[in-house]
Amino acid sequence: MATAQPVAKKKGTSRIPLTYVVSLIPVAIALNIVGGQINTALNLPTFLDMIGTAVVAIVLGPWWGALVGALTNIIASFISGPIGLPFAACNVVGALVWGYGVRWGWGKKYWSFFLLNILVAVLVSMTAVPIYVFLFGGATGHFSDMITAAFLAMGQNLLVSVFSSNIIVSLADKIISGFVALAIVEALPAAMTDGIKLPKSTGLTKVLWIVGGIVVGLAIALIMMNTGG
């Protein structure tokens, strides 16, 4: 007779139980799609479609995160139109930076995790801007188009205007997504997050940092709403 053993990572190896992958990936994709839909419905100055990607990239690894990012944009392109698919590249970049960043120790302290989110924002923007400019002519109907128009009215060229608006939106979005993902990761069973280099703190310190990170992201988004709206 077979006995059920507690599912945990093998000590000293990077191998993870298949059950983690099977259970976490669909939930992460659903989280991304729901986040994106809420963002579109409320016309927020963020994207919110990478929270699940961040969770999987941190917990399972960067390339599992890349799979989640790719599947999110493919499925979303069937739900909300074809515009989202070319931006799958951005979701993949985010997964790789979050995943490798945490594995290289950039998530050990809260401030370095904050900087990692900023790095994600910069690299995702660098991927998104050519797609915005060369595929869509600078506008996709997102909130950031209003900020792009404002920069264009100031006399900036299209590439600079799109990058300037996108980096602000991306900063708010990735800081919020990163810290919400960190909150989700902290809430997962300890066996699942064993061996991941995340900030070590307990109780109120942990809550304050996570809430503080989300508040900073929201503050950037609010400033942007007042500027662009």
Added chain:
Amino acid sequence: MAKKEVKTVGVKEGIGAGVIGLGLIFLFLPSTIQKIADLEFIASEAFAMLSGSVLVLSIFTILAGLAVMFAKSDEE
């Protein structure tokens, strides 16, 4: 009583999954690009958009290849 073997996955399988994701994007890209090109506010040609997208995605495919080459597998 026999212990139930827990199936595990490692770095190699993770990269494989990422490559599958990239393959799926490549799979859906041509038809989606045509749909984008058909939109009223799009001025670009489908061929130019497809070329640009494939160029960007090829970088990730190369990165995945490099990751496979340099990944340390537990079986080794």
